[in-house]
Amino acid sequence: MTPQNTLQVSLRIGYQQWSAHRLALFMISLAFIMLILIDAITVSAERHIQEAAKHISKDQIWLSFYGRDFSDEHSRQIHQSLSTLGRVCPISVNYDHLPFDSSQGVAWIYASSSCMLTLNFPLQNLNTSFGYAFSTFSPDQINHLNLRHQNQSYNVLGGLEVRNPALRNFIHATHIIWVPLLNTKSLKPTHFILDHTQASIDEIRATLKNAHNWEVTSPMKIITEHNQPNQDLLFFFWSLTIIAILSGAANFTHIMLSNIQSRQPEIALRIMLGAKAHHLLLQFIIESNLVIFICLAWSCLLSPIACAALIHLTNLQLDIMFFPSLRMLIAIFSIGSLLSLYPAYMAKSTNPKLLFSS
Amino acid sequence: MIKVNQLTKQYPKSSHPVFKDLSFSLDAGQSMALCGQSGSGKSTLIGLLCGLDSATSGEIILNNTSFHDLSLEEKSDFRAKFMSLVFQQVTLVPYLNVIENITLPSLYTDKKIDESDVDHSLKQMNLMSVKYQFPHELSIGQAQRICLIRTLITRPKIILADEPTGALDPPNAAFIFQLLTDYCKTNQAGVIIATHDWSLAEQCDHQLWLTPRDAK
Numbered sequence: 001m002t003p004q005n006t007l008q009v010s011l012r013i014g015y016q017q018w019s020a021h022r023l024a025l026f027m028i029s030l031a032f033i034m035l036i037l038i039d040a041i042t043v044s045a046e047r048h049i050q051e052a053a054k055h056i057s058k059d060q061i062w063l064s065f066y067g068r069d070f071s072d073e074h075s076r077q078i079h080q081s082l083s084t085l086g087r088v089c090p091i092s093v094n095y096d097h098l099p100f101d102s103s104q105g106v107a108w109i110y111a112s113s114s115c116m117l118t119l120n121f122p123l124q125n126l127n128t129s130f131g132y133a134f135s136t137f138s139p140d141q142i143n144h145l146n147l148r149h150q151n152q153s154y155n156v157l158g159g160l161e162v163r164n165p166a167l168r169n170f171i172h173a174t175h176i177i178w179v180p181l182l183n184t185k186s187l188k189p190t191h192f193i194l195d196h197t198q199a200s201i202d203e204i205r206a207t208l209k210n211a212h213n214w215e216v217t218s219p220m221k222i223i224t225e226h227n228q229p230n231q232d233l234l235f236f237f238w239s240l241t242i243i244a245i246l247s248g249a250a251n252f253t254h255i256m257l258s259n260i261q262s263r264q265p266e267i268a269l270r271i272m273l274g275a276k277a278h279h280l281l282l283q284f285i286i287e288s289n290l291v292i293f294i295c296l297a298w299s300c301l302l303s304p305i306a307c308a309a310l311i312h313l314t315n316l317q318l319d320i321m322f323f324p325s326l327r328m329l330i331a332i333f334s335i336g337s338l339l340s341l342y343p344a345y346m347a348k349s350t351n352p353k354l355l356f357s358s
Numbered sequence: 359m360i361k362v363n364q365l366t367k368q369y370p371k372s373s374h375p376v377f378k379d380l381s382f383s384l385d386a387g388q389s390m391a392l393c394g395q396s397g398s399g400k401s402t403l404i405g406l407l408c409g410l411d412s413a414t415s416g417e418i419i420l421n422n423t424s425f426h427d428l429s430l431e432e433k434s435d436f437r438a439k440f441m442s443l444v445f446q447q448v449t450l451v452p453y454l455n456v457i458e459n460i461t462l463p464s465l466y467t468d469k470k471i472d473e474s475d476v477d478h479s480l481k482q483m484n485l486m487s488v489k490y491q492f493p494h495e496l497s498i499g500q501a502q503r504i505c506l507i508r509t510l511i512t513r514p515k516i517i518l519a520d521e522p523t524g525a526l527d528p529p530n531a532a533f534i535f536q537l538l539t540d541y542c543k544t545n546q547a548g549v550i551i552a553t554h555d556w557s558l559a560e561q562c563d564h565q566l567w568l569t570p571r572d573a574k
Contacts, residue, residue, distance in 0.1 A: 012453050269449045272408075274438025274466035276431075353410050355445045356401040356520050 288340030
C-alpha cells in the first residue's frame, strides 16, 4: 500500500460514506454553504471598507449641525476651540470667500466621491479629463461655477439628493455644501472638514458637544455605519448556521460511530496485522476529514448560486465566493477532526478477539 | 519454535478452567492440529498463543521469547513481525480490492511486499483474474484463499489458524489445509490449526485433542 493507494482508498471510503448517508451529510453541506455566505458578506464588507478608507484621510473629522443657523460667533468659537488642537481649515459664514480653501475643498470632494464609488454608489467615474464634483444645489444654481484644482476642471453636478438619495444617507447630513460658493448668501454652510489627529477627535467631539450640541463624526465611522445592514444579515446567518452546525455535528458523530460499529471486523483485522492506536486514530481522522471535504466540495459548488440568490434578494454588495477563506477552512477541518476523535478512540478500543470463531 | 508449559486458563466468572496444566511444544517445520468440540478451548488457546488474552498460569515461549514478559505493545510488535493468523470468517476489507487486501500488512509493518510475489501467489492459486476485484465479487473459497495469500506473503515464522476451513466445502478445505502444511515444511515455520475435521487434522504432524472441562 503506497501513500497514493492510501489516499485513493480513503477517498473511496469517504465517497461510500457520502453515498450511504447523503441526506444527513447534505445538512453539513448546507451549514458550510451558510459559512461561505457569512465569509462572503464579511470579506466583501471588509474589502469595501478598506477600499473606501484608502480615499479618506484618517485624521479627518466631519462636523455637522443640521439645518441650524451658523453665525460669525459660532465660526469664531469653533475656530478658537479647534485651533488649539491643531491646524484647522478656514471656517466662515462670509460667503464672499470660500469656507474651505479651494484645494482642500476639491480634494475632499474627490475623496468623498471616490469613497462612494468604492462603496458601489452609482456615480460617474472621476478618472476623466473633466472631473465631477457634487452639490446639493439645484442645477440652475450652479451654472456660474467654474471649479479648477491642480489643472483639473470639475463639472459641478447639482441636485444631488434627487440623483441619488443614498448619498444623502452616506454623507450624514440633510443639507451640505459640497462645493465652496461665492455670492450664495441664501445657503448656510453646515459641513466642514478638519485636519486633525485621531487622538484628539474625542476631545473635539466632547468640546463641541458640550458647548454647542454639535455632532462630530469621522469618515471611518460613517463608512462603518454604512455596513450596519450587513451586521444584521450576518447575525441572521450565524443563527441559522449554528443550528445547522449543531445538527450536522450530531449527525456526523452518529454516522462515524455507526460506521465504526459496522466495521469492527475490519478494525480487528487491522489490529491483528499490526496496526497501532495511532494508525487507527489517524485513519479515522483522515476518513472523517475526507467526508467533510466531500461535503465542502458540494457546498463550494452550490455556494455561488446561494451568493447570487442573496444578491438578488437583498441587493447586497457581495463578492461571489466559490471557496471559504483559509481561516474558515481551518475552523471547519479543526471541528471535523475534533468530532472524529471520539469515533476514532472507539475504533482504537476494538477487541480483535471478535475475529475468533467462538 | 512454540513451547507451552503448564498453561491454565480460567475465566473469572467460570467455575471450571477452560484447560489446566496444558503443555506441548512444536518445532520449526512442524504443524499441529487443535481438535475438539465447540467450547473445548481451541479459540481460547489460539487467543493465548497470539497474545490477545493472558493465561491464568503457565508459560508460552514463541521463537525463544517468553510471552509472559512482554507488554501489550511488545506482543503486538511480535505478532506483526513473526506471526500471521487465519480466521474462519473471511477477513477481507470490503472496500479494498484483492491486491490492496493482500498488501495491507505492509501499511503497518516494515515488511515490504513485492507485487511480483503477489502475482506469483495469485497465479499459483489460479486467482490472477480476480486481482483487481473487490471482495463482494469473490466466492467464499476464493476469498479465503486471498486471506491465505495475505497470511503467507509476509513469510511469518508462526501461523495460527482458527478453523480456517469451517465455512468451506471439502475440496476447498483440503486445498487450504494442504497449503498451510506445505508452507510449514518449505519455510520451516510452526503452524497450529484449530479444526473440527479429524480427517484434515490427520494431515498435520501432531494432533492435540481438547476436551471441555465440564464434559470430563
